[in-house]
Amino acid sequence: MGPPVIETRGLTKxxxxxxxxxxxxxxxxxxxxxxxxxxxxxxGKTTTIRMLMGLIQPTAGGARLLxxxxxxAARRVLPRIGALIEGPALYGFLTxxxxxxxxDAADPTADPRTRAARVTAALERVGLAAAAGKRARAYSLGMxxxxxxxxxxxxxxxxxxxxxxxxxxxxQGMREIRGLVRELAADGTTVFLSSHLLDxxxxxxxxxxxxxxxxxxxxxxxxxxxxxxxxxxxxxxxDTADAVRILxxxxxxxxxxxxxxxxxxxxxxxxxxEPDPADLNAALVVAGVRVRAFGTxxxxxxxxxxxLTGEGFDVAG
Amino acid sequence: xxxxxTRADTQADGELGVSGDRAPRPLWSLGLLRNELGTxxxxxxxxxxxxxxxxxxxxxxxxVRVQTADGGGRGxxxxxxLVTNNGLFLVFxxxxxxxxxxxxxxxxxxxxxxxxxxxxxxxxxxxxVAPAGRTRLLLVKYAAALAFxxxxxxxxxxxxxxxxVLLFPLGxxxxxxxxxxxxxxxxxxxxxxxxxxxxxxTGVAALGLFVSTLTGSGIAAMATTVGLVLxxxxxxxxxxxxxxxxxxxxxxxxxxxxxxxDPVYWDDIRSNLGLQAVYVLLFGSAAWARFTTRDxxx
Ligand SMILES: Nc1ncnc2c1ncn2[C@@H]1O[C@H](COP(=O)(O)OP(=O)(O)OP(=O)(O)O)[C@@H](O)[C@H]1O
Ligand SMILES: [Mg+2]
Numbered sequence: 001m002g003p004p005v006i007e008t009r010g011l012t013k014x015x016x017x018x019x020x021x022x023x024x025x026x027x028x029x030x031x032x033x034x035x036x037x038x039x040x041x042x043x044g045k046t047t048t049i050r051m052l053m054g055l056i057q058p059t060a061g062g063a064r065l066l067x068x069x070x071x072x073a074a075r076r077v078l079p080r081i082g083a084l085i086e087g088p089a090l091y092g093f094l095t096x097x098x099x100x101x102x103x104d105a106a107d108p109t110a111d112p113r114t115r116a117a118r119v120t121a122a123l124e125r126v127g128l129a130a131a132a133g134k135r136a137r138a139y140s141l142g143m144x145x146x147x148x149x150x151x152x153x154x155x156x157x158x159x160x161x162x163x164x165x166x167x168x169x170x171x172q173g174m175r176e177i178r179g180l181v182r183e184l185a186a187d188g189t190t191v192f193l194s195s196h197l198l199d200x201x202x203x204x205x206x207x208x209x210x211x212x213x214x215x216x217x218x219x220x221x222x223x224x225x226x227x228x229x230x231x232x233x234x235x236x237x238x239d240t241a242d243a244v245r246i247l248x249x250x251x252x253x254x255x256x257x258x259x260x261x262x263x264x265x266x267x268x269x270x271x272x273x274e275p276d277p278a279d280l281n282a283a284l285v286v287a288g289v290r291v292r293a294f295g296t297x298x299x300x301x302x303x304x305x306x307x308l309t310g311e312g313f314d315v316a317g
Numbered sequence: 318x319x320x321x322x323t324r325a326d327t328q329a330d331g332e333l334g335v336s337g338d339r340a341p342r343p344l345w346s347l348g349l350l351r352n353e354l355g356t357x358x359x360x361x362x363x364x365x366x367x368x369x370x371x372x373x374x375x376x377x378x379x380x381v382r383v384q385t386a387d388g389g390g391r392g393x394x395x396x397x398x399l400v401t402n403n404g405l406f407l408v409f410x411x412x413x414x415x416x417x418x419x420x421x422x423x424x425x426x427x428x429x430x431x432x433x434x435x436x437x438x439x440x441x442x443x444x445x446v447a448p449a450g451r452t453r454l455l456l457v458k459y460a461a462a463l464a465f466x467x468x469x470x471x472x473x474x475x476x477x478x479x480x481x482v483l484l485f486p487l488g489x490x491x492x493x494x495x496x497x498x499x500x501x502x503x504x505x506x507x508x509x510x511x512x513x514x515x516x517x518x519t520g521v522a523a524l525g526l527f528v529s530t531l532t533g534s535g536i537a538a539m540a541t542t543v544g545l546v547l548x549x550x551x552x553x554x555x556x557x558x559x560x561x562x563x564x565x566x567x568x569x570x571x572x573x574x575x576x577x578x579d580p581v582y583w584d585d586i587r588s589n590l591g592l593q594a595v596y597v598l599l600f601g602s603a604a605w606a607r608f609t610t611r612d613x614x615x
Pocket of ligand 1: 039042043046048
C-alpha cells in the first residue's frame with residue numbers, strides 16, 4: 001500500500017465557543033479504498049470534510065491529503081479531488097450545463113479547450129444529458145444531486161469526497177451511484193463517502209470509520225468491523241422452551257423467542273473463536289429438541305453501528 | 318511486501334495518479350474572469366438594472382423638452398439650461414443626475430451580492446474547492462464590479478446621447494468656461510467624463526465587496542451597501558459636518574464637471590481620484606483579510 005490518501009492528526013474544530021464539533025480525529029484512508037464515513041446526525045462528518053477541503057480552519061491538529069498538507073497545498077491538491085459537500089449548490093438562473101462550465105472555469109488547471117467535451121461527458125455520466133439545457137432552478141432534488149456529482153467528475157480525480165451522495169435520489173439513482181462509485185474505484189480513484197445508509201456503506205465500502213459526538217470510535221475494513229460484533233444463532237423449533245434451556249447452558253446470551261424461532265448471541269469462545277454451531281446443534285438434538293432450521297446470522301453493519309454509537313437515535317446536543 | 322511491489326504501488330499511488338500531472342496555467346486562470354463577466358452580464362438582474370439606468374436620460378430629456386416648450390429656461394440644476402442649446406449636454410446632465418444615487422445603488426447590488434450571494438447559495442464552497450483560490454476569486458469579483466460600473470456609466474451616457482440627438486439641436490459645444498469647442502471635441506470630453514464617473518465608483522465597489530465578505534446573505538449585504546451610500550450622501554450634505562466631508566467618498570464626485578472647462582481644472586479631480594484610491598486600498602485589503610481567513614460553512 002502507498003501512503004494514506006487522507007491522514008489527519010488530532011484534527012479538532014470548535015465553532016465559536018462550545019463543545020468541539022470534531023475532536024482529536026486521527027483518520028487514515030488507504031489509497032484505493034472505498035471508505036465509508038459513518039455517524040449519527042451532528043457527529044461531525046461534514047465538519048471534518050470542510051476541514052479536509054480547506055473551507056474551515058481547524059482549531060487544532062492537521063490533515064494531509066494525497067500526501068500534502070492542507071490547506072497549505074490547496075492549489076496543488078484540490079484540482080485532483082472531486083467533492084460533494086453537504087449537498088449540491090447551484091446557480092438557479094443558469095442551465096445545468098452552464099453551472100458545470102462555471103465550476104470548471106474556476107479550476108485553473110482545467111484546459112478550456114476540452115471544457116465543453118468534459119462537461120458533456122460528466123452530464124452523460126450522471127444521466128443528465130437530456131436536462132442539461134434546463135435552468136437549475138427547475139431541477140428536482142435528485143437532479144440537483146446528480147448535477148453536483150457531475151461537478152465532482154469534471155476531471156479524472158485521485159480522490160472523491162462525497163458527503164451523503166445518495167441523498168434525495170430514487171432507488172434507481174442510488175443503484176446508479178453505487179455502480180458509479182465502484183467503477184471509479186476500479187479505475188484507481190479513492191472514494192471517501194459519508195452516509196447514514198448503513199446497508200449502502202456495507203454494499204460498496206471496503207473500509208469504514210464511525211464517528212459519534214465529534215470523536216472517532218473505530219475505523220478499519222468493513223469485514224473487520226462486522227467481525228467485531230458477535231453473530232447470532234437462530235433456531236426454528238416447536239420446542240422453544242427446551243431450546244432456550246439448552247442454549248443458555250451453552251453460554252448463549254440475550255435469548256429471544258418469537259413464535260417458533262429462538263435467537264441468541266453467540267458467546268465469545270475461550271480461544272477467541274465462537275463455539276462451533278455444529279456442537280450446539282448436536283446438543284439440541286441429543287436433548288430431543290426438534291430442530292427445523294438452524295443457522296447463524298452475520299451481524300450487519302447496522303448492528304455494529306448501533307452497538308458503537310448507542311441504541312438511541314437522538315442527536316447528541 | 319517485496320521491494321518490487323512497493324515500487325509498483327508507489328508508482329500507482331504516487332505523484333501522478335489518476336488525475337495526471339495538472340499544473341495551473343496563468344492563461345487558464347483567466348477563465349474564471351471570463352465566466353464571471355459572462356454570468357454577470359447575462360443575468361436578468363443586471364440587465365434590469367442597466368435598463369432602469371437607461372431610462373433616466375429619457376425621463377430627463379423629456380422633462381427638459383416639456384419645460385422649455387412651456388416657455389421655461391428657469392435655471393434648474395447644473396447643465397439643464399444648457400441642454401436646450403446642445404443635446405450633448407444631456408450626457409453631462411444625466412451623469413450628474415445618476416452619479417449621486419442611482420449608479421452607486423445599482424453598483425451596491427452587484428458588489429454587495431458578489432461574495433455574500435455565493436455564500437448564501439452555497440456555490441461559494443464549490444468555487445473554493447474547484448479551487449478558485451480566495452484571492453483570485455476576490456479579484457475576479459472586484460473586476461466584475463468595476464466592469465459593471467463602466468457598463469452602467471456607458472449605458473447612461475449612450476442613452477443620453479441618443480435622446481439628446483433626437484430631442485435637441487447639436488453643434489459647437491460651449492464649455493462651462495465660455496470657450497466654444499467643435500462637436501467632436503465635445504464628444505471626446507463626454508467620453509472622458511464617463512470614464513471619470515466610472516472611476517468615481519471604484520471606492521463604492523470596494524466598500525460593497527468588503528461588506529459582501531462579512532455576511533452570508535446577499536440581500537443583507539446589498540441593503541447595507543445601499544444604506545452606506547445613502548448615509549454618506551446625507552452626511553456630505555449636512556453643513557455641520559464640513560470637517561469630515563472631504564473624507565467621504567462622494568464628496569468630490571461632481572468634480573467631473575471640471576473636465577468641461579478650458580483649461581481643465583484638475584484640483585478636485587485629483588482629490589477625487591486620490592480619495593477613491595484610498596477607499597479601494599482600505600476596503601480592498603479589509604475584504605482580502607476577512608475573506609482569506611473566513612470559515613466557509615454555508
Ligand atoms: N456553521 C456552524 N456553526 C456552529 N456549529 C456548527 C456549524 N456547523 C455544524 N455545527 C455543529 O457541529 C456539529 C457537527 O455538525 P456536522 O454538520 O459536522 O455534522 P454531520 O455529522 O455532518 O451531521 P449530518 O449527518 O446531520 O449531516 C453539530 O453539533 C452542529 O451543531
Ligand atoms: Mg453532514
